[in-house]
């Protein structure tokens with residue numbers, strides 16, 4: 001294996017080796033956040049019967065003209081059976097949502113009728129055929145495609161499924177994830193007081209939140225000291241029990257950086273060991289049967305960059321979603337002049353909309369060891385050149401929604 005590979009080659013290699021986690025069937029009403037494994041089709045006509053869109057009078061085609069006097073033969077409320085037919089000169093009083101007689105050509109709304117007495121009305125305005133009637137199947141017919149494969153179901157989709165009588169859907173099985181956080185200096189519980197040399201671990205908060213917001217259940221968060229044997233055992237246990245294992249810390253070359261050997265020692269095949277990206281060049285990707293294992297940098301700044309532009313899009317693609325490391329683009333709002341390097345830079349950026357354009361400002365702290373600039377980070381921006389002019393279009397990946405989204 002080459003020791004150091006380019007960013008795009010790394011992403012291709014991850015995609016190639018990502019496991020397939022299979023499919024399952026779930027009740028449609030529980031499909032929120034799940035991803036459709038196949039197209040979903042309508043199972044019935046919607047509406048299932050022709051219905052009135054207004055409170056008014058259902059009449060035949062011959063009786064739609066202004067000045068017609070009609071005999072009101074019955075009243076039908078929503079939920080009641082329709083009066084099956086009407087005759088010329090007759091009207092059925094219908095409420096919004098009520099079934100209309102089979103041969104009704106239109107509904108004249110209340111406001112366009114004069115009630116003459118208890119049983120008679122006069123049409124005050126001529127209406128067209130079809131007025132205020134929604135025909136059976138107007139919204140959709142059985143077999144019609146409702147939701148495409150690869151859609152992450154939202155409430156919009158689930159509501160449509162329910163309307164069309166869909167009871168079950170086939171979805172991608174979500175992986176169960178484990179997070180292993182290494183570093184003897186790390187304190188897991190923020191209510192514990194720090195001793196000299198210790199810091200609060202933040203990568204579990206970053207990754208748990210990000211995975212759960214993608215609908216992936218994090219079944220294990222385990223802090224492990226910088227101890228080769230303990231780490232190898234923890235990685236092995238996690239990879240036996242989970243589909244996705246992410247280890248943070250200990251991926252570089254220090255005396256206590258045991259993550260690469262622990263991942264390998266857990267019986268996996270290592271596909272990537274280092275990527276030409278900055279931050280985040282120490283990066284491990286391995287697979288063990290249907291488990292994907294990632295070793296990410298301990299530095300939160302590098303860890304979240306690696307997760308966002310390599311791990312997350314690869315997981316989403318494995319789950320049938322359409323994704324890429326940098327699916328969007330924006331316009332640089334300033335010049336950039338950095339030291340020339342061979343690496344692909346992945347920079348934190350603030351993104352804002354001005355005159356309908358997405359403007360990108362990378363003038364935040366980019367240090368791997370700095371976490372505070374995360375609060376101003378809307379997106380990661382890809383920079384393959386070290387010198388760029390204000391106005392250049394740059395690829396980006398959002399890590400939070402812009403206000404209003």
Ligand SMILES: Nc1nc2c(c(=O)[nH]1)N[C@H]1C(S)=C(S)[C@@H](COP(=O)(O)OP(=O)(O)OC[C@H]3O[C@@H](n4cnc5c(N)ncnc54)[C@H](O)[C@@H]3O)O[C@H]1N2
Nearest residue numbers: 181183201202203249250251252257282296297298299302
């Ligand atoms: N001689 C070299 N040293 C380093 C290299 C190198 O190529 N040669 N690479 C540097 C780069 S780039 C990075 S990135 C880091 C990667 O380090 P590790 O993944 O081995 O991470 P650690 O050493 O465990 O920690 C780095 C830093 O981050 C803090 N940390 C670790 N885990 C957490 C956590 N969960 N929450 C908050 N902070 C965490 C840790 O205390 C360290 O300060 O290696 C460079 N070194």
Ligand code: MOO
Nearest residue numbers: 279280281302368
């Ligand atoms: O990958 Mo390390 O930052 O990239 O500091």
